[in-house]
Amino acid sequence: xxxxxxxxxxxxxxxxxxxxxxxxxxxxxxxxxxxxxxxxxxxxxxxxxxxxxxxxxxxxxxxxxxxxxxxxxxxxxxxxxxxxxxxxxxxxxxxxxxxxxxxxxxxxxxxxxxxxxxxxxxxxxxxxxxxxxxxxxxxxxxxxxxxxxxxxxxxxxxxxxxxxxxxxxxxxxxxxxxxxxxxxxxxxxxxxxxxxxxxxxxxxxxxxxxxxxxxxxxxxxxxxxxxxxxxxxxxxxxxxxxxxxxxxxxxxxxxxxxxxxxxxxxxxxxxxxxxxxxxxxxxxxxxxxxxxxxxxxxxxxxxxxxxxxxxxxxxxxxxxxxxxxxxxxxxxxxxxxxxxxxxxxxxxxxxxxxxxxxxxxxxxxxxxxxxxxxxxxxxxxxxxxxxxxxxxxxxxxxxxxxxxxxxxxxxxxxxxxxxxxxxxxxxxxxxxxxxxxxxxxxxxxxxxxxxxxxxxxxxxxxxxxxxxxxxxxxxxxxxxxxxxxxxxxxxxxxxxxxxxxxxxxxxxxxxxxxxxxxxxxxx
Amino acid sequence: xxxxxxxxxxxxxxxxxxxxxxxxxxxxxxxxxxxxxxxxxxxxxxxxxxxxxxxxxxxxxxxxxxxxxxxxxxxxxxxxxxxxxxxxxxxxxxxxxxxxxxxxxxxxxxxxxxxxxxxxxxxxxxxxxxxxxxxxxxxxxxxxxxxxxxxxxxxxxxxxxxxx
Numbered sequence: 001x002x003x004x005x006x007x008x009x010x011x012x013x014x015x016x017x018x019x020x021x022x023x024x025x026x027x028x029x030x031x032x033x034x035x036x037x038x039x040x041x042x043x044x045x046x047x048x049x050x051x052x053x054x055x056x057x058x059x060x061x062x063x064x065x066x067x068x069x070x071x072x073x074x075x076x077x078x079x080x081x082x083x084x085x086x087x088x089x090x091x092x093x094x095x096x097x098x099x100x101x102x103x104x105x106x107x108x109x110x111x112x113x114x115x116x117x118x119x120x121x122x123x124x125x126x127x128x129x130x131x132x133x134x135x136x137x138x139x140x141x142x143x144x145x146x147x148x149x150x151x152x153x154x155x156x157x158x159x160x161x162x163x164x165x166x167x168x169x170x171x172x173x174x175x176x177x178x179x180x181x182x183x184x185x186x187x188x189x190x191x192x193x194x195x196x197x198x199x200x201x202x203x204x205x206x207x208x209x210x211x212x213x214x215x216x217x218x219x220x221x222x223x224x225x226x227x228x229x230x231x232x233x234x235x236x237x238x239x240x241x242x243x244x245x246x247x248x249x250x251x252x253x254x255x256x257x258x259x260x261x262x263x264x265x266x267x268x269x270x271x272x273x274x275x276x277x278x279x280x281x282x283x284x285x286x287x288x289x290x291x292x293x294x295x296x297x298x299x300x301x302x303x304x305x306x307x308x309x310x311x312x313x314x315x316x317x318x319x320x321x322x323x324x325x326x327x328x329x330x331x332x333x334x335x336x337x338x339x340x341x342x343x344x345x346x347x348x349x350x351x352x353x354x355x356x357x358x359x360x361x362x363x364x365x366x367x368x369x370x371x372x373x374x375x376x377x378x379x380x381x382x383x384x385x386x387x388x389x390x391x392x393x394x395x396x397x398x399x400x401x402x403x404x405x406x407x408x409x410x411x412x413x414x415x416x417x418x419x420x421x422x423x424x425x426x427x428x429x430x431x432x433x434x435x436x437x438x439x440x441x442x443x444x445x446x447x448x449x450x451x452x453x454x455x456x457x458x459x460x461x462x463x464x465x466x467x468x469x470x471x472x473x474x475x476x477x478x479x480x481x482x483x484x485x486x487x488x489x490x491x492x493x494x495x496x497x498x499x500x501x502x503x504x505x506x507x508x509x510x511x512x513x514x515x516x517x518x519x520x521x522x523x
Numbered sequence: 524x525x526x527x528x529x530x531x532x533x534x535x536x537x538x539x540x541x542x543x544x545x546x547x548x549x550x551x552x553x554x555x556x557x558x559x560x561x562x563x564x565x566x567x568x569x570x571x572x573x574x575x576x577x578x579x580x581x582x583x584x585x586x587x588x589x590x591x592x593x594x595x596x597x598x599x600x601x602x603x604x605x606x607x608x609x610x611x612x613x614x615x616x617x618x619x620x621x622x623x624x625x626x627x628x629x630x631x632x633x634x635x636x637x638x639x640x641x642x643x644x645x646x647x648x649x650x651x652x653x654x655x656x657x658x659x660x661x662x663x664x665x666x667x668x669x670x671x672x673x674x675x676x677x678x679x680x681x682x683x684x685x686x687x
Contacts, residue, residue, distance in 0.1 A: 127611070127612040129611040129612060129648075130647070134647045134648070173612075173613065173616050174564055174565075174616050174620050176595035176596065177563075177595065178563045178565075178573050178576045178577060178580070178593060179565065179573065180565050180568070180570055180573065181565050181566070181567070181613055181616065201612055202567065202610065202612045202613050202616070203565075203567040203568070203607070203610055203612075203613070204567075204610055204611075204612060204648050205567055205608060205610055205643045205646055205648050205649050206643070206646035206647050206648035206649065207643070207646070209646055209647060209648075210642075210643065210645070210646050218642075221642060222642050222643075225569045225571070225641070225642050225643075225666075226569060227569060227570060228568070228569040228570045228571025228572070228573075228574060228667065229570055229571070229574060231571070272574070272577065276577070285527055285530075285531065287581070288534075288537070288581065288582050289530065289534070291577075291578070291581040291582070291583070292534070292537055292581070292582070292583060294578070295578060295581065295583050298578065302669075308575075308669060309571055309574065309667075311571070311666070344526075344530065345530075347526065348526050348527055348530065351526070352527075517570060518570070519567070519568065519569045519570050522567075522610075
């Protein structure tokens with residue numbers, strides 16, 4: 001790929017001397033005008049690129065900027081479009097990449113910039129509880145408006161299906177279980193769902209505003225709490241971004257330990273999901289057996305890294321603590337024990353007719369759609385997509401110890417179960433090889449502090465999918481602005497497409513097989 | 524089928540000994556007599572607290588042996604277990620859920636965010652803790668609190684003898 005083909009102003013994202021070996025390659029394009037931006041994005045589409053994320057930045061006195069990130073075979077491509085402070089509009093790219101719809105609506109809600117050409121006027125994160133777009137810096141005064149008293153009964157215009165016997169089922173934001181809050185609107189005939197539409201923003205915590213002018217230590221802790229189940233992925237991506245911004249190089253051993261933490265997070269979450277999927281299909285045995293394996297895993301995490309979900313184990317510059325030879329032996333033994341346990345349970349799942357009956361054909365996500373939208377993560381791979389950053393853009397140690405991409409083309413719940421089983425197996429083998437060949441050296445390098453402020457980006461394959469973090473640092477290692485992107489942004493719209501034709505009662509099972517984050521999405 | 528039975532037989536009883544109950548509550552809350560039905564409300568957590576609630580609800584901790592169970596409706600609940608810093612968008616939903624819970628009821632704030640907003644304190648989008656919205660009867664600190672800690676607290680709440 002020659003970045004010049006995408007538009008004017010191509011340059012590498014990272015300052016010279018940055019640890020390019022440790023991060024996914026990235027080039028930056030700075031279009032001069034809206035027309036340049038649109039033609040650049042159009043070329044990305046024509047070359048088979050896919051949308052990764054889209055966000056705004058208006059943290060300081062600098063001119064507001066709209067970022068959009070795409071990926072292709074070469075790596076990341078970052079568009080940086082200046083927003084006119086007077087007009088405050090940007091061209092919508094939703095007609096090229098439909099998944100940009102919600103991301104652009106979120107930008108409109110947070111910054112008040114209007115996406116030109118976006119046919120959907122509805123808010124997304126905004127529940128009518130702010131008098132002005134919250135991310136507009138003080139001093140700039142957009143039109144204020146009255147605050148609503150009642151957020152959840154706000155009259156959001158869901159698309160309705162009409163006809164004889166059609167009725168509507170509203171679900172949420174408080175669900176009948178231990179789940180995060182969100183709203184689903186079902187249009188049904190009898191038991192059959194004709195349409196399902198999501199309404200989110202209930203867990204919007206204003207994370208973007210909290211990143212502004214934060215000391216690095218606090219910012220990394222915040223990044224680890226954007227989506228608790230993906231804390232390692234977030235903190236690794238955030239650390240990668242900080243390291244590439246400062247031109248620091250983490251020691252090789254730290255990279256090794258980070259990959260161990262990432263895979264442990266993946267395995268723990270997959271174990272939990274497999275149990276919960278069994279339970280949602282009426283097979284409580286699965287919940288208990290997988291829950292037991294997961295609990296063992298979490299306790300080892302607590303013992304070795306001081307946290308059951310590995311929060312704050314990854315820090316910019318390396319990792320929080322080293323692994324001793326004794327601990328490595330314990331971890332390897334645990335891997336082989338879990339491998340055995342999972343294999344035994346896989347046989348039971350595979351041979352269980354009732355379970356497979358619930359899984360098969362349920363919640364079918366069309367591989368054609370997954371391909372058109374460029375869906376990654378467990379969900380995309382279960383619909384035949386070969387996206388896995390560990391494989392396509394390996395950074396150490398994934399370049400030495402290869403992880404095969406786990407794929408199924410079936411696209412149903414059964415496929416997502418199978419992909420999880422495969423990934424656990426691959427991750428356990430990976431862990432065993434990595435633990436065996438740990439390089440010597442330190443586990444932490446202090447960051448280079450003698451720099452005058454720059455930007456960095458980190459892109460990591462978390463257990464759910466690709467997590468992207470973008471950071472702008474100021475002097476004294478202060479975070480001026482940061483954006484973290486959860487794979488759920490891309491995958492929630494796919495869930496909507498999966499539901500029609502299924503029974504209402506199958507929704508919990510399908511939703512669980514996706515297991516997307518509300519918190520990471522709402523930010 | 525025989526593989527399942529064999530596995531169950533080999534696994535045996537997973538439930539661990541009961542934890543030591545937490546110290547008595549500051550403000551006694553005499554609503555339970557040996558059983559406690561809990562409705563969980565996520566008021567905008569990062570989902571780590573939910574992971575721990577799922578971990579708690581397993582045979583290793585077996586809260587049901589203590590009469591503690593999670594119910595699907597606030598109408599069936601003795602206590603609300605609230606996680607998250609209470610986002611503005613969840614404020615009304617939380618109040619409505621509390622309003623649908625019959626008295627006497629306890630409101631428990633679980634996790635650092637629910638206690639004081641945690642890392643999200645100061646944001647334009649959060650109330651900064653459950654107590655900012657409804658009166659709280661008990662707190663379980665931690666980020667997230669471990670299942671053992673949660674169980675110890677709930678056991679204290681479900682103890683059969685009336686509090687002094």
